[in-house]
Amino acid sequence: MDVLKRASAAGTPPALEELVAAIPYCRFLGIRVDRKGSEVTTILPFSQHLIGNPVLPALHGGVIGAFMEVTAILQIAFETGGEALAKPVDINIDYLRSGRPIDTFGRAHITKLGRRVINVHVDIWQDQHTKPIAALRGHFLVAGDVDAAG
Amino acid sequence: MSGVPHAAAIGMRVISADGGQVVCKVPHDPKFVGNPETGVVHGGVVTTLLDNACGIAVTSKTGLAGQIATLDLRIDYMRPAAAGADIFAHAECFKVTRTIAFVRGVAFQSDRDDPVATCTAAFMLGSKSGEGANLPKSGAA
Numbered sequence: 001m002d003v004l005k006r007a008s009a010a011g012t013p014p015a016l017e018e019l020v021a022a023i024p025y026c027r028f029l030g031i032r033v034d035r036k037g038s039e040v041t042t043i044l045p046f047s048q049h050l051i052g053n054p055v056l057p058a059l060h061g062g063v064i065g066a067f068m069e070v071t072a073i074l075q076i077a078f079e080t081g082g083e084a085l086a087k088p089v090d091i092n093i094d095y096l097r098s099g100r101p102i103d104t105f106g107r108a109h110i111t112k113l114g115r116r117v118i119n120v121h122v123d124i125w126q127d128q129h130t131k132p133i134a135a136l137r138g139h140f141l142v143a144g145d146v147d148a149a150g
Numbered sequence: 151m152s153g154v155p156h157a158a159a160i161g162m163r164v165i166s167a168d169g170g171q172v173v174c175k176v177p178h179d180p181k182f183v184g185n186p187e188t189g190v191v192h193g194g195v196v197t198t199l200l201d202n203a204c205g206i207a208v209t210s211k212t213g214l215a216g217q218i219a220t221l222d223l224r225i226d227y228m229r230p231a232a233a234g235a236d237i238f239a240h241a242e243c244f245k246v247t248r249t250i251a252f253v254r255g256v257a258f259q260s261d262r263d264d265p266v267a268t269c270t271a272a273f274m275l276g277s278k279s280g281e282g283a284n285l286p287k288s289g290a291a
Contacts, residue, residue, distance in 0.1 A: 024181050024182070024183040025182055025184045025189075025195065027181070028181040052202075054154070059154075060157070060198060061155075061202075061220045061223070062198020062199070064201070065223065066193060066195070084187070085184075087227070089226070089227060090224065090227065093197075095220045098219075
């Protein structure tokens, strides 16, 4: 992707807002990103089309998983500066609390940056960072590996 | 799937659901692309399809609609979901205890033996204590 290649050539982290805007699925979910220094926070503004349980109402579990996956991929792009997006190998999602119909925020932490595989942990929360609504632990293939899926 | 706004938003359809066995489908849509360079569908679409299919499998096995909550979901991504092709999910609820239902699922395109992803999931069944995400406090369906 252009935005990644330009950043990689310049040796700087990619412009994450531009990256998110270039990914159709991120636009569909409405994901935004906020960067303060080296700290990246993803934002999932509430929208009616993200609801999975209209009775509660609550966000769809798949949307929660997708948002965490995007958070992980953006953090990897930000920290490793590759020319392509990292690809998921496997993810484990813990659903901790109901996703209420309000904005959701996410932060990812790279636990280990290997040569081929990256271990990432993601937490997402709504009104209090200390009360995550879900967590993800996942393995991602370093961009450029031909075996990668997704 | 008109009762589930996000499932409707991705055009998800239930093809069959009986006795804990479910087949669902998401039609291809350009808005699902996760990598504009390759046209590959974002993993989140597969996650959503599998999560929803697994939930329906639990409902079809237990008859508990709206009183189940995903506890955890593990997904293994086997290959990219090719651009331009529909994605199917087959989910099977294979064990139900008093409080938990266990489900496995597979997402595929043209060939079930060449999966895009597989998953295992555990769901909380309606309980008075209300643990687990997305669980109604009362028995609202």
